[in-house]
Amino acid sequence: MMISGKARLAGVMGWPVGHSRSPRLHGYWLEKHGIDGAYLPLAVRPDDLQDALRALPKLGFRGCNLTVPHKEAAMRIVDRVDETARRIGAINTVIVEDDGTLSGRNTDAPGFIANLLQGAPGLALDGASAFVLGAGGAARGVIAGLIEAGVVEIKLANRSPDKTNALVRAFEPYVVPVPWDERADRLDDIDLLVNTTSLGMQGQPALDLPLDGLAEAAVVTDIVYAPLETDLLARAKARGNRTVDGLGMLLHQAVPGFAAWFGLVPEVTEELRRHVLAR
Known part of the structure; x- marks a missing residue:
């Protein structure tokens, strides 16, 4: 599916990030629902995490997921963190709000x-x-x-x-x-x-x-x-x-982020499971 200059953008930050199944997972939903958007792997070194997160709104990103080793460090960078994430002590989902601030959630x-x-x-x-x-x-x-x-x-x-x-x-x-x-x-x-x-x-x-x-x-x-x-x-x-x-768990934890970034609540189905396992 072609994407336009108005495409909604999100991704996953990690170091390394090549092992992540999240691009395949979110890409399936984007394709299935014909959404003008992209979900990208973002290899970010730990020392660059703050700059990378703060760059999200400037680059037109709606947000991102976080994987190892960024989940705890990101809590000290975003502007607000929800109660569940505070209790867990880590975030795995970042939402760029309309005013450009960053909200952190934990959907695990x-x-x-x-x-x-x-x-x-x-x-x-x-x-x-x-x-x-x-x-x-x-x-x-x-x-x-x-x-x-x-x-x-x-x-x-x-x-x-x-x-x-x-x-x-x-x-x-x-x-x-x-x-x-x-x-x-x-x-x-x-x-x-x-x-x-x-x-x-x-x-x-x-x-x-x-x-x-x-x-x-x-x-x-x-x-x-x-x-x-x-x-x-x-x-x-x-x-x-x-x-x-x-x-x-991997599939279901992705649902809230996708809904926030792309404006649609996707379903976790057997077809999705087969798609993600077939990588």
Whole structure:
């Protein structure tokens, strides 16, 4: 599709940025809806992040996504940050407002919940209990989303106790710390198990977590999407648990940004999933 001089522009800033699936994802929606616009990969060094973000309105951009390593640093550059992003401590979406100021959002939390509910229809989160593995930036987004959805208790286990304790303080009273060595013994009374670590990703060892104590009714999800079915999800599915892969989180978290930049709320469909996986 040809774009004009009036095209709406957005992109993704990262260093590096070549691995990002976001241009393929947003490009699909632009093509599908015949929108005069473009979404570009923007390789920005950390030292250049402030200049790059401040240049967005001058270059006619409506905004951008942020990926590693810019999500935390960008919070100190934009003009305003929404409450969810403040709680998570990072932003992944920047909106250029009509007056040229920059607003920062974090769409990982709603993206995670939307993917979970689409992949496990009927899952009741209000009043539920969950177990989250990992205490990095992704875990912060997942925990914030679970709390907003009504989950009342979240067990948290991570190999670094310091990171675990930091999240316990940030999200008290909802988060309960679990020593990493005791993770397999604390699965018996949860409704949802979430892996936010890189264990199970291509090139990484599998997550070492026996599932013998997990209730068959519990849902298991992994934010990793390469491979689409991790060892954790394969083992959970084999024992009868419902599973949700991580690709949908990437797709759903992109919806609010696309709507703000291009003026249309897109849908996350099976056709979109196949398109993004076919890169």
